[in-house]
Each structure stands twice: as C-alpha cells, then as structure tokens.
Amino acid sequence: MTYSDLAGKVVLITGGANGLGAAAAKAFLSEGCKVAIVDISADALVTRATDLGAQSDQLITIAADVSKEEDVKRYVEETVAQFGTIDVFFNNAGIEGKVAPIVDQKTEDFDRVMAINVRGCWLGLKYVLPVMYAQKSGSVINTSSIGGLVAGPMPVSPYVTSKFAIHGMTRIVANESAPYQVRVNSVHPSPANTQMMRSLESGSGAAQEDIARSIPLGRYAEGEDIANAVLFLASEKSSFITGSQFRVDGGMLS
DSSP states (O other): OOOGGGTTOEEEEESOSSHHHHHHHHHHHHTTOEEEEEESOHHHHHHHHHHHTOOTTTEEEEEOOTTSHHHHHHHHHHHHHHHSOOSEEEEOOOOOOOOBOGGGOOHHHHHHHIIIIIIHHHHHHHHHHHHHHHHTOEEEEEEOOGGGTSOOSSOBHHHHHHHHHHHHHHHHHHHHHGGGTEEEEEEEEOSBSSHHHHHHHHHHTOOHHHHHHTSTTSSOBOHHHHHHHHHHHHSGGGTTOOSOEEEESTTTTO
C-alpha cells in the first residue's frame, strides 16, 4: 500500500539510527517524505544516513539526547529550520534497561530508563506539538510496547513501568490535541528483530525460538511490520483515529 498524501510531508523520528526508527525512516523516504532522524550516537547516524542513501534535501540527521530538554528543543528547531515544519512525529526513542527482578534493580538504572523512555517522550511532545498546533494538523505516533498493556514474565519492571506511562501519556495528550486537529496514537509491538531484543534475550537467557513460540503467528515482528502501522497512523487514512493503542504483536495479546 502506498500513501500518496504523505508525499512531501516532514517526518521527525527519534531513535532513528537503528531498529524500528530506522525501518520507519526508510519507509517514509520511500513515500516521498522529508525525514529528520534523531539519535544519541552521531556515528550511528552517519552509518544510517549512508545506508538510506537520501540527499540532504530529503534527510537530515541530528545527534541529541532525548532526555535533555535543551537537546529536544534543538532537534525540533533544526528540523523546522531545514524543512519548515513537522507534519509527523514518530516519538520512538527508548531503551530496554536491565533484566533483573525489582529487588535487584538499581535505582540509577530505573532513573535512566524513565529519563529516556518517559521524559524523552514527554519532552518531544512538549516541543513538537506547538509546531503542529500552529498549522492545525499533524500526527504523532508514540512507541510503547505490548509491555505497556500487560506485564509479561520477563523481569524488566523499569521498562514495563515506562511503557505503561507512554500508554497513559498518549491518551491524555490525544485529548488535549484534538481541538487543534492533531492526532496522537501509540504503537505496541511484540518482540521484534532488533538489537533491543538481542539484549533482552541475552539478559534473560531466553532463546528467540522459545519467545517466538509464544506469538500466535510464530515469529518476531520485523521492523517493516511496525513501520507499516506507523505509516497508516501518519496518513490521512487514519484521519479519525486518535488516542488509540495499535497492537502489532502477531496475536500475542489476543
């Protein structure tokens, strides 16, 4: 499926150098969008930009720490300076944290997960939404997780806490944004073939094959599976959808 209404739209993606963000960047570029990708690693951004092969009038990269307010203000300002506006915000940056029971988690590990996953998401909304409000249009897609809808067996309490927070944040901000014709939704992926899952597998000792067997469709999600949902939520085909939670989980929570 193609989305002709997305051509020429400006898309801002956090956590864009790898994983789901990188897959979304590729998908939006293929639709003719102008894309800004944000990541904490400047080296990873250089590598991703080379892989994507887009020209500077289509793609820019911005090194920033999404947990720092000044960095968030800057990545928004740089995107608007380069492309004039922001039509779509894939608010995606996040980390998995440590795999350990809560009694073995360190407070500083919890704080880091919350700073990136929750404060980073909140700050992104705080500074992107005024751009969208001014033009009375826009679509925001926050990355949560199936771990933001139900607690699974893996001991990752900081991560699950952060993803439930994004679920709630999406719903209240959708209500605030509706009068401005700005839509805010969240995507909730199952385990996906990303470096994050490699880390979770390693930390938990669980094999990919065993986890995949818990998914009715029998496999991990691919980045493209999530990107397809994000494209739909960014497009006018979802123009009456806001405050919703889109599971992309192969039936895992059915």
